[in-house]
Amino acid sequence: MPERLRIAFFASSLVSAYWNGAATYYRGLARALHARGHALTFYEPDAFERQRHRDIPDPPYARSVVWDPGDPSALERCLEEAADADLVVKASGVGVHDALLEARVAGLRRPGNRVAFWDVDAPATLARLAADPGDPFHALVPRYDLVFTYGGGDPVVRAYAARGARRCVPVYNALDPATHHPAPPDRRFEADLALLANRLPDREARVDEFFLRPAAALPDRRFLLGGAGWEDRAVPPNVRRAGHVGTADHNAWNSTALAVLNVSRDSMAATGFSPATRVFEAAGAGACIVTDAWEGIERFLAPGEEILVARDGAEVAALVAGLDAARARRVGAAARGRVLAEHTYARRAEVVEAALGVRGARPAPEPALAQGWAE
Known part of the structure; x- marks a missing residue:
């Protein structure tokens, strides 16, 4: 051609x-x-x-x-x-x-x-x-x-x-480094674990397991839920809704929370080898990413070093409970370095x-x- x-x-x-x-x-x-x-x-x-x-x-x-x-x-x-x-x-x-x-x-x-x-x-x-x-x-x-x-x-x-x-x-x-990169923290997005995901039928049960269940298990921790469609969804009292978050705020979102969560849709998790756009957005901002487990993730980011992987809500809760700012920064920096080198x-x-x-x-x-x- x-x-x-x-x-x-x-x-x-x-x-x-x-x-x-x-x-x-x-x-x-x-x-x-x-x-x-x-x-x-x-x-x-x-x-x-x-x-x-x-x-x-x-x-x-x-x-x-x-x-x-x-x-x-x-x-x-x-x-x-x-x-x-x-x-x-x-x-x-x-x-x-x-x-x-x-x-x-x-x-x-x-x-x-x-x-x-x-x-x-x-x-x-x-x-x-x-x-x-x-x-x-x-x-x-x-x-x-x-x-x-x-x-x-x-x-x-x-x-x-x-x-x-x-x-x-x-x-x-x-990752597009020109659009997704570290940004100053924003008080609107302060949380121990933040999830940005529109409400979709083939993801809702996984959001229940990997986000709402850990929130209920950790009542003293702060959870933040962003995305469209969650307005009428019952959530634990320590979950704050952010509504639709425009792309102009994504860097601040990913740079503010202690950790950000990726929850795959049912079909993507079942198929594997399907890293969501948000994984690379968050890595570009240097976020500490927690993700649900799916086949092939190690081909993109190293579990335990560049991304934290959980098989269920109990593991998410354990990761959040044991996470401090120093480790979150290390994981986020390692993820950013990897995607800049290999995944742009x-x-x-x-x-x-x-x-x-x-x-x-x-x-x-x-x-x-x-x-x-x-x-």
Whole structure:
């Protein structure tokens, strides 16, 4: 492919993180790819009040085109424009017209370009296919030149290969040091353990186990719960709700609490090899991270040294009870050093270029897990 690509993304949103957990991932990759000379356009629907809750202006590293999902001609204009790109991407979870976009983007393949499906929730997509043999996406998977995923490792690569994917390449979440870094503490976010996570059906039981159960067990410790949807959830008296926390406050959030908690969604925990965006955000700020256990974590951060791992709520409570500020600083500093060395979006951009065969691209770094190629 050309040394400098024109890349068109059909995705949930680049400019709004509201009910959009992939925003940081998109921004980090877009900034890194732009820095390497590529031109990116994100086509995103005006849906789910995201445009009313934008948290960044149009960025200098990508063009944002917002289309009206109620106007069929608006999407057609976007598809017509995107057809000229060197790489056209349909991301999972756009939220509106996903099935239509899966078919239409696959249909934009022509000599001289590539089309890719970028799965930001591979466990959910694969579960959807397993549950419905008649899903039209079964026939579309082989029509894409590549499937990129932002997690899942070899299990996801094998699953996509079994469904006819030509190539499947994990491009994991990472850190953008320009946006996520240490910040001065903020009294609003003082806590012994802080969890920032929107309320989702396939994560709520794990939040109960790994956050609310430890809070109940440690009544003298301070717990802070951020994210949308928790307003009517009963919580122990030592849990304070912060509501939606905008991205502008994430560095202060991660730099203030004694420790921050990562709780995976059910499907991500079951699949493994799926570090959440928030893990790298927190590590970039030098936070002491406590995470629920999942397979493959040691490929990204060293348990006990760069991240603290718990198998259940009782272990979370024990970790918090035994944690002092000195150890929290050591763990946070070690995590920050590791992600700056190995897990930045600049490194991930090299993986993308290598997968696409970009002329002049440097060889992709050896990943923590081997990228899978299914021919």
